[in-house]
Amino acid sequence: MEVNIEQLEKDFQAKIDAGISIEPKDWMPERYRHQLIRMMSQHAHSEVVGMLPEGNWITRAPSLMRKMVLLAKVQDEAGHGLYIYSATETLGISRDEMINQLLTGKAKYSSIFNYPTLNWADMGAIGWLVDGAAIVNQTALAKCSFGPYARAMLRICKEENFHQKQGYQILANMMQGTEAQKQMVQDAVNRFWWPSLMMFGPSDKNSPNSDELMRWKVKLYSNDDLRQRFIDRTVPQAEAIGIKIPDDKLKWNEKTRHYEWGEINWDEFYAVIGGNGPCNRLRMKQRNDAHKNGQWVREAAIAFAEKRKKNKAA
Amino acid sequence: MNKDLFEYTLRLGDTSLILSQRLGEWCGHGPMLEEDIALTNIALDLLGQAKAFLAYAGEIEGKGRNEDVLAFHRDANHFRNLLLTEQPNVDFGFTIIRQLFVSTWQHYLYSELTHATDKNMSALAVKSLKEVNYHLRFASDWTLRLGDGTEESHQRVQAAVNELWNYTGDLFEIDQVDEALLKLGIAADMKKVEASWNKHIRQVLNDATLSVPEINNFMRTGSRKGVHTEYLGFILAEMQFLPRAYPDAKW
Amino acid sequence: MSDKQLQLWEVFTQKKTGMSFEHAGSVRAADKEMALLNARDVYSRRGEATCIWVVPSECISSSSPEDIASFFEPSDDKIYRHPNFYKTPDGIKQV
Numbered sequence: 261m262e263v264n265i266e267q268l269e270k271d272f273q274a275k276i277d278a279g280i281s282i283e284p285k286d287w288m289p290e291r292y293r294h295q296l297i298r299m300m301s302q303h304a305h306s307e308v309v310g311m312l313p314e315g316n317w318i319t320r321a322p323s324l325m326r327k328m329v330l331l332a333k334v335q336d337e338a339g340h341g342l343y344i345y346s347a348t349e350t351l352g353i354s355r356d357e358m359i360n361q362l363l364t365g366k367a368k369y370s371s372i373f374n375y376p377t378l379n380w381a382d383m384g385a386i387g388w389l390v391d392g393a394a395i396v397n398q399t400a401l402a403k404c405s406f407g408p409y410a411r412a413m414l415r416i417c418k419e420e421n422f423h424q425k426q427g428y429q430i431l432a433n434m435m436q437g438t439e440a441q442k443q444m445v446q447d448a449v450n451r452f453w454w455p456s457l458m459m460f461g462p463s464d465k466n467s468p469n470s471d472e473l474m475r476w477k478v479k480l481y482s483n484d485d486l487r488q489r490f491i492d493r494t495v496p497q498a499e500a501i502g503i504k505i506p507d508d509k510l511k512w513n514e515k516t517r518h519y520e521w522g523e524i525n526w527d528e529f530y531a532v533i534g535g536n537g538p539c540n541r542l543r544m545k546q547r548n549d550a551h552k553n554g555q556w557v558r559e560a561a562i563a564f565a566e567k568r569k570k571n572k573a574a
Numbered sequence: 575m576n577k578d579l580f581e582y583t584l585r586l587g588d589t590s591l592i593l594s595q596r597l598g599e600w601c602g603h604g605p606m607l608e609e610d611i612a613l614t615n616i617a618l619d620l621l622g623q624a625k626a627f628l629a630y631a632g633e634i635e636g637k638g639r640n641e642d643v644l645a646f647h648r649d650a651n652h653f654r655n656l657l658l659t660e661q662p663n664v665d666f667g668f669t670i671i672r673q674l675f676v677s678t679w680q681h682y683l684y685s686e687l688t689h690a691t692d693k694n695m696s697a698l699a700v701k702s703l704k705e706v707n708y709h710l711r712f713a714s715d716w717t718l719r720l721g722d723g724t725e726e727s728h729q730r731v732q733a734a735v736n737e738l739w740n741y742t743g744d745l746f747e748i749d750q751v752d753e754a755l756l757k758l759g760i761a762a763d764m765k766k767v768e769a770s771w772n773k774h775i776r777q778v779l780n781d782a783t784l785s786v787p788e789i790n791n792f793m794r795t796g797s798r799k800g801v802h803t804e805y806l807g808f809i810l811a812e813m814q815f816l817p818r819a820y821p822d823a824k825w
Numbered sequence: 826m827s828d829k830q831l832q833l834w835e836v837f838t839q840k841k842t843g844m845s846f847e848h849a850g851s852v853r854a855a856d857k858e859m860a861l862l863n864a865r866d867v868y869s870r871r872g873e874a875t876c877i878w879v880v881p882s883e884c885i886s887s888s889s890p891e892d893i894a895s896f897f898e899p900s901d902d903k904i905y906r907h908p909n910f911y912k913t914p915d916g917i918k919q920v
Contacts, residue, residue: 554605560723
């Protein structure tokens with residue numbers, strides 16, 4: 261049978277325009293597959309690397325209940341990483357290959373996790389800001405054109421709801437506490453505010469893949485739109501509990517019904533992406549160590565299974 | 575208050591708490607994502623047990639110390655956790671063998687306690703037993719896999735058995751607390767627990783092609799009296815730091 | 826020794842007894858016991874299951890998008906298979 265690529269591409273685009281989701285066995289342009297693998301694996305890696313900064317505080321959580329919530333939350337992130345790896349595997353790349361790309365620095369993960377967690381209020385700030393930003397992103401992705409990705413996002417959004425709430429609750433509690441606690445909160449927000457805004461990626465005018473991704477409905481909203489949505493939603497929450505957002509230019513615009521905000525430090529953004537954030541090397545070392553230290557365990561599991569199979573056959 | 579029952583409940587609560595603390599160190603560093611999630615599930619179960627047992631201990635004591643005060647404001651010599659639980663993770667093999675030893679102990683202990691004449695104790699035992707049965711299955715499966723996996727895994731896990739064996743005597747020490755409560759029908763009969771533990775552990779190790787170390791007379795004991803290994807002090811320094819540094823703060 | 830991959834398994838969970846099993850996701854595991862435990866730990870953290878199936882992914886065969894026309898479209902015009910195709914006289918109770 262003669263296959264006409266142009267026709268296939270046309271049909272593919274028509275399907276997307278009609279809102280029909282693309283499934284793994286459907287024909288898709290190589291570039292669509294490639295872009296999805298890039299985005300989805302980056303997302304999965306972010307979940308997994310994202311366990312580290314919060315994992316720091318599991319052993320130091322200040323009450324048994326806080327320890328439980330934090331453990332459950334960090335564990336969810338492992339689960340989310342796993343869901344997204346699985347969804348990505350349907351595109352013809354294995355989890356091992358993806359992990360290998362992460363460990364060799366070929367694949368990226370969200371830069372936010374290259375910032376350190378320095379005090380307990382950081383657990384609140386991460387839940388509130390970082391998970392808050394992630395939810396804005398992921399709610400959009402739950403409607404994306406690739407079925408397995410959209411389904412994984414749906415599941416993740418459902419689970420992640422509590423992440424943001426517990427973070428905000430940590431901060432709200434601390435803001436009613438002692439002076440020292442209030443200072444911790446403000447310090448945490450000062451450090452995490454701008455990096456959270458950077459999570460939405462470069463400004464639209466500097467986002468090279470955006471047009472194509474939007475045409476394919478992999479992305480449904482532009483980086484700047486999502487960033488705006490996040491700010492509009494978050495600023496009133498800060499005010500409600502007495503947190504000051506570290507941006508002198510931040511103000512409500514009655515006409516547009518949106519907040520205006522200051523300039524993101526894009527030099528910092530590109531420096532952290534380029535590997536020079538405060539914790540890039542540490543995070544990569546921790547992931548590499550975990551992988552290396554786990555190798556004998558994985559090998560043993562495989563060897564044991566093979567032995568059992570042989571014994572059964574014999 | 576029943577001082578013996580307070581002491582006994584602390585032992586159970588502290589054991590779950592410190593083991594959970596150790597398992598929590600794995601979160602984000604496991605050999606594969608699935609095992610990361612599995613170990614954290616166990617840590618969460620144990621933390622829930624710790625919270626419940628310590629809350630009950632505080633109630634028995636009647637001095638207004640709740641589970642958090644007990645967890646975060648006692649020094650090492652007042653902790654009653656098994657020495658095994660404070661031993662470091664070292665590698666996945668050590669973690670599994672430590673889990674196997676403790677979960678087996680908890681399994682037989684809680685099984686006995688489900689018949690305790692103290693209603694709170696028996697209710698806590700019933701709930702905890704369900705969780706521990708899963709932990710035991712998980713740890714036994716992995717012991718098999720690692721023991722009978724590769725040469726390297728066999729060696730590593732045998733080293734863990736040999737090292738951790740020294741702390742197993744601590745599991746079965748009997749003192750006047752056990753004796754007094756046993757008469758009241760509240761405590762587990764440690765002799766029975768010990769016999770069952772030995773039988774099960776020998777079976778699992780044997781199936782996993784691992785050898786059982788010789789019984790020795792110099793086992794490390796002392797958890798009943800609050801005499802611990804050096805590790806506990808470091809664990810507590812980390813775990814208790816925030817509530818200690820900010821005693822008037824609520825979190 | 827090169828790092829070999831653990832096998833991929835598909836996980837199906839039953840939310841309540843009596844209900845059908847639904848696909849929940851996948852896990853990696855070396856054998857079926859490990860797959861079952863991993864599936865339990867990953868896919869029932871919020872009480873989502875009363876029973877779990879695990880199946881090696883390679884054992885599942887799927888129809889392909891090209892099959893849609895020949896597999897499923899022929900049933901589209903068989904409207905007589907649906908109860909609302911039939912009109913019953915007014916006042917007659919459903920069996």
